Amino acid sequence: MRTRIFLYLFIFTALIALYLYVSGSKQLAASGEKVQDLQLQLEKAQDSLRTTELKVFDLQYFALENNDDALTYYDHLSLKDPSRYVADKLLETNERKGDNPLIPYEGMESDFKINKIKVLNHRWIVADFSDGKYWGELFIRYELKDDLSVDFTMVEHLLYTRSN
Incomplete structure (x- = not known):
C-alpha cells in the first residue's frame, strides 16, 4: 500500500511538473511575441520620428x-x-x-x-x-x-x- 501511495504521489507530481512546464513554455512564447511586437512598434515610432524631424528641418529652413x-x-x-x-x-x-x-x-x-x-x-x-x-x-x-x-x-x- 505504501508503494501505491508513493506511485500515485510520483504520478501526481509528474503531472504537476508537466503542467508547469507546458504553461511556462506557453507564457515564454507569448512574452516573446509581445517583445517582438513592441520592437516592431518601436522601430515604426523611430522611423516616424525621423520623418517628422526631417519635415521640421525643412520647415525651419526658411527661418x-x-x-x-x-x-x-x-x-x-x-x-x-x-x-x-x-x-x-x-x-x-x-x-x-x-x-x-x-x-x-x-x-x-x-x-x-x-x-x-x-x-x-x-x-x-x-x-x-x-x-x-x-x-x-x-x-x-x-x-x-x-x-x-x-x-x-x-x-x-x-x-x-x-x-x-
Whole structure:
C-alpha cells in the first residue's frame, strides 16, 4: 500500500511538473511575441520620428532663427531674438484704428489685421491677414535699423476669393 501511495504521489507530481512546464513554455512564447511586437512598434515610432524631424528641418529652413548668415546682420544690436522683435513690431501696426496700413485692401466684414508672421531672413517676412471672413497673404520687406526702429514695405499681396 505504501508503494501505491508513493506511485500515485510520483504520478501526481509528474503531472504537476508537466503542467508547469507546458504553461511556462506557453507564457515564454507569448512574452516573446509581445517583445517582438513592441520592437516592431518601436522601430515604426523611430522611423516616424525621423520623418517628422526631417519635415521640421525643412520647415525651419526658411527661418531667421536658423539662418546664421542673416543673423550676423544683427550682431551689433543687443537683441536676444531679432525674429520675435521684428514680428512684435509688425503686430504693432495692427493697433492703429481701421485696416492695417500695410494691407492694400479694405476690410469687408471688419478691419483687415495681420494674424500670422514668418520672418524668413534679415530682409523678408511672409504674413497672413484676415478680417474674420476673408483672408490673404503679404510679402513684406523690412529693415531693422540701429536705433531698433523697423521700416516695413509691402512688396506683394494676395487676397483669396471665397468660393462657395
